[in-house]
Amino acid sequence: MTLSTSVATPLRLAAVAAAVLLTTTACSSSEGDDVARDPAPDAPTGAPALDLPADVRSRGLVMVMDTGDGPEVCLGAIAESWPPQCGGPEVLGWDWSEHEIHEKQGRVRWGSFAVTGSWDGTALTVADAIPAALYDVMREEPEPDPLPTDPPSAAELEAIADEVAAVLPGVSGAQGAYPTEQQVYVDVPFDDGTLQQWADTTYGEHVVVVVPALLPRQA
Incomplete structure (x- = not known):
């Protein structure tokens, strides 16, 4: 009659150790990938609300x-x-x-x-x-818009134009957003400076130039 035994032999211990090592390695590798993987960059969360009327x-x-x-x-x-x-x-x-x-x-x-x-x-x-x-059209010539110190590429400017056209309020009702060689111009109905500040913070100073058709009356 053959009796089974629960006593581990050296061979059995080696096999178990190898299996545990493989499992631990696989889990560690998977977890390491999750930790090391950078999340996709967030899209702009939207422009701040203007103080209206x-x-x-x-x-x-x-x-x-x-x-x-x-x-x-x-x-x-x-x-x-x-x-x-x-x-x-x-x-x-x-x-x-x-x-x-x-x-x-x-x-x-x-x-x-x-x-x-x-x-x-x-x-x-x-x-x-x-x-x-x-109407008295005699006004001082506006100063040229300052340029960004590190202009985005043409492809980046196109992407920025698409983003601001979707995010800023009322752009579709005006000319829209359009890239130039170094900047993106975006026409909006109104800005009291809030949208320009948001654009500078989001994309860098002078990358996006907000052009409002209506200005604060005291400006």
Whole structure:
């Protein structure tokens, strides 16, 4: 009769030790990979909210367009047709009879004005409007925008333009975001400096230049 035994022999101990070593090595290798692997970089978390409504003025002249469904302020590109074609946020408190210096064709009315008023993020309530014919355009030449000390590559600038177009509020309603040789310009309806500060912090100083159509009135 053969009796089984639980006493470990040298051969059995060697086999067990080898199995444990292999298992421990595999686990350690897997855990090491997890620890050493860098996480994917986070996408921008979004621009900070602006303090709205805000008292604003236009950056120079803007076009107020009314195709018959109510006035809009064109903060982006304007098609050079007759009448011109453009669109934008709704203009509240506007009465064409109070702004006689404007163009008209059929039911379409339009004109260029320097405006002041209140911006709530979706609509502009106009308090005052100076027609282009009476607007004093004598201003100092703006200084060139400073350039980044270490400009991103062309591919990086393209990626940044795509990101800021998706993150900053209202960009799709204006010209959008577009890279130049060393920077990205992004048109927004309004900025009180908050969006530019966010862009400098996120991408580095002077990499992204925020160009608002509306500025704080006191600026």
